[in-house]
Amino acid sequence: MKEIKFTKENVxxxxxxxxxxxxxxQGVALLEHNGFVTDKYAFHxxxxxxxxxxxxxxxxxxxxxxxxPEDGAIDIGVSLITLKQSISFPNMETPVRVLIxxxxxxxxxxxxxxxLIVKIIEDGLIQKIADISSIQKLNDLIGGDE
Amino acid sequence: MLQILVVCxxxxxxxxxxxxxxxxxLKDLNVxxxxxxxxxxxxxxxxxxxxxxxxxxxxxxxxxxxxxDLIFLERLVDKEEIKEKLTPxxxxxxxx
Numbered sequence: 001m002k003e004i005k006f007t008k009e010n011v012x013x014x015x016x017x018x019x020x021x022x023x024x025x026q027g028v029a030l031l032e033h034n035g036f037v038t039d040k041y042a043f044h045x046x047x048x049x050x051x052x053x054x055x056x057x058x059x060x061x062x063x064x065x066x067x068x069p070e071d072g073a074i075d076i077g078v079s080l081i082t083l084k085q086s087i088s089f090p091n092m093e094t095p096v097r098v099l100i101x102x103x104x105x106x107x108x109x110x111x112x113x114x115x116l117i118v119k120i121i122e123d124g125l126i127q128k129i130a131d132i133s134s135i136q137k138l139n140d141l142i143g144g145d146e
Numbered sequence: 147m148l149q150i151l152v153v154c155x156x157x158x159x160x161x162x163x164x165x166x167x168x169x170x171x172l173k174d175l176n177v178x179x180x181x182x183x184x185x186x187x188x189x190x191x192x193x194x195x196x197x198x199x200x201x202x203x204x205x206x207x208x209x210x211x212x213x214x215d216l217i218f219l220e221r222l223v224d225k226e227e228i229k230e231k232l233t234p235x236x237x238x239x240x241x242x
Contacts, residue, residue: 022177033156048156049155049238051155052155052202052203053200053202054202054205055154055155055156055160055200055202055203056155056159056160058159058160058163058164058221058223059221059222059223059224060221064159064160064163066156066158066159067155067156068158068185069158070197070220071156077169091202099201102159103176104158104159106164107158107162107183107184108158108160109158110158114159114162114163114166117163118163118166118167121163121223122167122223122225128214
């Protein structure tokens, strides 16, 4: 599961974000830095949310910024950021402090990333991740090293 | 076999995660169904029996004039909400 190993290359903890768009830009910047997406990817995510609403907020406290493969995805990849202060998305009251951004090349290949996200939600780990203080602890918590 | 399509904006993240929760609920209910996920633009031509999507897509779907049963969720990965809203539809279809 190479695509879900969390390291200092794809994780930023306790980030200051001005609003939901800034938070998306910061999470996606890590994907771009690692060569998983082009500089157009964040634009497409934001445009989709403007058009369809915040479909990336799949459970209270967590957003999973992503767009279509043709929107600038280069390779399967993931990043995780936690926010110092929670942000809200339009038409969505629940505040978000954890953003797991990812890129995928088709509808199915990134199964492991989705499985991890579902596991985090079903195991009730979102608040613990929001408050986590180191990448080592993050990997210990969710088993991303395995 | 019963076909269920889960829909989100991009068709590969939120809908995929929701699909897993739906499959898990179906397993609990002991109902066999084929579950898939797609983006909203592809959903208009689907032959699925039931469509599940986020609340934020309700208005969009109302423009499509679809004959399927539509279920809209507040939380895409909430098995309790999925079970609560899916059960009456499955009963109506004679699957439960």
